[in-house]
Amino acid sequence: MAETTTLSATLPHMLPACPHARIALFAVRRMGAHGLADARAAHTLLTVFGQDFRRPLLLLRTLMADLAAHASGQIAIAPCCCARMTAAEAALLTILAQIETAPDKVRYLMSDLLGVRRVDGVLASAAAVSAAFADEGRPISC
Template sequence: MTDAPATTTLLPNPLPLDANARIALFAFRRMGAHGLADAHAAQMMFTAFGAQFRRPLLLMRALMADIAANAACSIAIAPCCCPRATASETAFLTILARAETAPETARLLLADLLGHRRIDGALASATAVAAAFADAGRPIGA
């Protein structure tokens, strides 16, 4: 018996090809599983952004805190070593990719991810994270 059907059901999406999206996904997974002060997430941000790592790291922590405080349903997060992504992770990356260019799309996706329609604070945090990545020369692609 193989695990392929279960794997593709639970992890329906491939990892993003965009390196910047992978950085955001790694931070999302680490902070979601191990807390906002996760050292591995901080080290990844330092490695990716160099001396300018504080802004994206702080804003990612704020976004994760907003998501945790406002989520009305559970959000599936895969382990960091997993070669595929959950539907929630893909939605999260799409929200970050669309936050500045298509805010209404990002709003609807975030509302679906969190399970309710009052998501203004979390959307502002997501937009700030996307802007921090873009300002550092690492825009998040879908």
């Protein structure tokens, strides 16, 4: 029973139903664990976006670098094969999905995620990622 409680506390969220959010999550997990130049993340985006993969890839790398540079602490990410999400991953996907429709909500989520008040630069990176996915016909939704 203790293992179940620990698992649900560490990974409280189910994976998103949106396939585009799952792609973004996979790339975030790969880059978070293996660096911004991770070949599997790049290959996944190449496979999904085809010849137009560079913009989403570059913007995801930029977002990851901004998150790392501005976070006051560590941001928990799960391994790529994990069928559940951390609270931080769920917050990030919610930010990507709702940045255009609920800007006040995502500002609070990003502030909580990073542990800082000034999040405008990181929000701009997140908005660019969200737009890149949407512009290629793969909007992130949660």
